[in-house]
Amino acid sequence: AQTVTQSQPEMSVQEAETVTLSCTYDTSENNYYLFWYKQPPSRQMILVIRQEAYKQQNATENRFSVNFQKAAKSFSLKISDSQLGDTAMYFCAFMKPSNAGGTSYGKLTFGQGTILTVHP
């Protein structure tokens, strides 16, 4: 079974500064997907960024980037130029690739979450 660990229950950052959220995971799979989701107080789960394990290049989406270290099973999220709207709970999640005869797509294993507060 896969496990995802987020060791930082809470983080805070000043507006316009950079913050990094940590995530480690455990799996015996060689190919898989990793995600960072944002959940604001509205509770809508919003995809921030996605990384495919077979891709060596780290994913980036505007102000969001990841540091994917496959051997270390580490997947951290860096938020640059933090904005007040980034205040939310952030979840790291793992997903196996589709299995033969069916689909594993959509079966996510989440970490415990990190509450990020951006201060003005």
Add this chain to the structure above:
Amino acid sequence: ETGVTQSPTHLIKTRGQQVTLRCSSQSGHNTVSWYQQALGQGPQFIFQYYREEENGRGNFPPRFSGLQFPNYSSELNVNALELDDSALYLCASSSDRIPGNTIYFGEGSWLTVV
């Protein structure tokens, strides 16, 4: 906003009662997954429906059951409600037809068991 809609938004039930939660998936998505998120915790996978059949289940008892309809919408049913069932229930839709397709979440249904 995603195209995933859930109903009801909030509801209160008494211990021992039964509840049905509903989810309409994103257009073109044939797979629906359900998650339970207790307050202050990460979502836990309950089960997934694909082609109208259950396609994997997490560590939840049989009193959690579901359905998927031909239009890919889905229901989550919970019988004999317990106080610990109080949580946000999230529905997520995806598709196996489009490699790398994004998983979309609904806004959730808040269930309080008293």
